Amino acid sequence: MTDEPRLSARELLDHLDTTLSRGTRVRAVAALLAGLAGAVFVTSLWWSEPGPLPGRTRLSFALLTVFCLAWACYGGWLLTRRVPLFATEQVVAGWIALAASLVTTGITAFAAARSGVGLWAALAIGGLFVAAALTLTVRAHRRRAALLRRMRQLTQQDRPGGDR
Template identity: 70%
Template sequence: MTEEPRLSAQDLIDRLAPVLSSRVRIRAVAALLAGVGGAVFVGTLWWSEPGPLPGRTHLAFALFTVFCLTWATYGGWLLTRRVPLFAADRVIAAWIGLAASLATTAVVTVVAVQRGTGAGLALAVGGLLVAVALALAVRAHARRAALLRRMHELTGGEER
């Protein structure tokens, strides 16, 4: 009677590598479509605005277009991955969200101050968004660290 060869933890990980879970695939497609759709929408608004626009309006349109294209790039990158990500995708998404919330808060606060409406509400709402994004970034880093520790334990410290 022949016995099935035993697979090491690294062999199991390598066998799972080409498979992208449906949850990750759905997140990737959603990020890609939302990013492309948002970039087209914001770009069309920007292009179709009548008359000369103030500099801060150009800055805002450019910033939102960059954010949308960043999400589209992230979604495309995620769809092309064929290796275990160990939550790197979540860390990247958290940093994109944190950068977007910080930049948006800064732009909205500057606009509010320039209009003379005060920065209080802009800073309060922006601060809340930044706090949530920061909490998600911390959580994503902790999850990634836990997964990498677990992989290290399962592989006996072997390097990939």
């Protein structure tokens, strides 16, 4: 038995370093910059197209721009967090990736079906992206749930009458 005082779970959480790890900062900056660069690139392509574009093409450009801006917002949000995230950032990234892969697969499949070329290839490749994004999203939800469960267990142990 040591004479060191035991910290409660809340005290331990309060003592956590509130800065992001180097890897998290790098990922946040990469998401922010890639999102902004993608939004600028897609928007410049959209505006530089000659003549009026069909409605589906305008919708596709708009959706791609929205996804790029979503990644930029995610990177900015992650950089501004000063609290333990408990894997929330992975859940958010998973949902963005899943939405982007589903919509992109749908647009690509629609374009392939209209042109009569490569529908199965578009569905197969898009399906791989959707499956990967879905897998990462499910894993992120499970990891976050496990971390929150552990936090609740530690918090309950600190209460009077809790297990020590």
